[in-house]
Amino acid sequence: MPLLPRRTLLSRCLALAGVSLLTAGAPTAQAAGPELRVITHASFDLPKPLLAQFEQEAGVKLVLIKAGDAGEMVNKLILTRAKPLADVVYGLDNTVIARAARQQVIEPYAGPAAQREAAATLGFGAVPVDYGHVTLNIDKAWFAQHKLALPKTLQDLTLPAYKGLLVVQHPATSSPGLAFLSATIAHLGEAAAFDWWKAMRANGVKVAKGWTEAYYTDFSKNGGKRPIVVSYASSPAAEVFYSKTPLGEAPTASLDIPGAVFRQVEGVALVRGGGQREAAGRFIEFLRSAPVQSALQTTMWMLPVEPKVARAEPIAKFSVDPTQFSNPTPEQLATQSAGWVKQWTRVVLK
Structure with missing residues (x-):
């Protein structure tokens, strides 16, 4: 992504593996609940109020696991597939998506976001988010x-x-x-x-x-x-x-x-063997929502795949x-x- 200004034994193991474990922000009473683990590339960046709103509406505590670039992220999913470290993955792009599918670390998602028209496609069961x-x-x-x-x-x-x-x-x-x-x-x-x-x-x-x-x-x-x-x-x-x-x-x-x-398309998918399937599906729908599709343009400097979402003013x-x-x-x-x-x-x- 261009121009980004982007506790337990588990944390120590992830640190040794080169993974940083970050939460979406300070937990709130509404956000208390089961954890939804999302592994992302290092440039993942969305406004904290949007992430907090998702936590409240989904009734989960969002845990973001930043795992380097897209290639490093796929490597970590492969190395941990016997005991998946995440429930959903964002940041798979068209340089690595086929490898992730071939290694069977992702599962198709068939909810509404996967059925809607998109300005760019990805395939392999992943839902495109930006390009x-x-x-x-x-x-x-x-x-x-x-x-x-x-x-x-x-x-x-x-x-x-x-x-x-x-x-x-x-x-x-x-x-x-x-x-x-x-x-x-x-x-x-x-x-x-x-x-x-x-x-x-x-x-x-x-x-x-x-x-x-x-x-x-x-x-x-x-x-x-x-x-x-x-x-x-x-x-x-x-x-x-x-x-x-x-x-x-x-x-x-x-x-x-x-x-x-080169046209780069990024998407989100379910992690094979992960948990919290209902919440993971809601997170996928969240990434295709109009507020997120608007916000990512000036945080991750990518374009929205939702055709009806307008370009942010600086990009336009x-x-x-x-x-x-x-x-x-x-x-x-x-x-x-x-x-x-x-x-x-x-x-x-x-």
């Missing part, structure tokens, strides 16, 4: 100062004029990094994509561990030396939203380059949707992405 686009972002001031035209194709980025300008995330440790790698493969084909990455290595591409390091350390907008970064189409709107001084326009822009855009005003995207199928991602990452490592880093 967004991983794409290249640029520092507008840097390009204006250097009087350099914006790249229009992937091949442009291999030219001498763009040497040393791009920072990407490692696809083994970053979901945006894997999404961007996947987009290049879907657009160019596997052989041509790795030829492109070889040319990018020669042209000085930098690899950061994750989105935070790339955006806040290497991106020239934030004091780094790279004016092109893999981020999200909603990042320019987030720049305006979080600015300490009012801005009339975003200082960054997203690029609509063929082969450099300062972000531009890409005209196209390049996605492998979920099955390809499930069966081939590990090999892609290994080959990418050999081509780009070794």
Whole structure:
């Protein structure tokens, strides 16, 4: 997600496994009741009043288990499937959903939210909640100062004029990094994509561990030396939203380059073997409710899948949707992405 400012023996075991156990907020008398355990990626963020309202209406105590990025979260579900650590999972996206289904750690949900029309779909029994686009972002001031035209194709980025300008995330440790790698493969084909990455290595591409390091350390907008970064189409709107001084326009822009855009869809599913099925279903419906679909736009900077929910003002005003995207199928991602990452490592880093 872009630009997020995102007790017992069990807690100690989860900490050793790299999982943080967090509650939704201070418990209230109304929220006292059985626990509903929700495992999420680290960027899960919704207003506390909304979470407290859900607790009150569902009669449960909400326990949020933040488990790293989507890939790490699936790994934890697999490792704990004999004794599930959660009842419901949010944050499964189209880079990992097929693997979660193949490993049988999720179950289909067939309630009303699963039957309604959605602006983006996910499949495998998960209910889509939000979507967004991983794409290249640029520092507008840097390009204006250097009087350099914006790249229009992937091949442009291999030219001498763009040497040393791009920072990407490692696809083994970053979901945006894997999404961007996947987009290049879907657009160019596997052989041509790795030829492109070889040319990018020669042209000085930098690899950061994750989105935070790339955006806040290497991106020239934030004091780094790279004016092109893999981020999200909603990042320019987030720049305006979080600015300490009012801005009339975003200082960054997203690029609509063929082969450099990946549509990421996130969803929610029941954890196989989990409990609290009625409350888990209510949580799934809650994530598709209009208040949540509105709120997530300026907390997690993703787009609502409910077609009738309006875009938040910052996103509507300062972000531009890409005209196209390049996605492998979920099955390809499930069966081939590990090999892609290994080959990418050999081509780009070794």
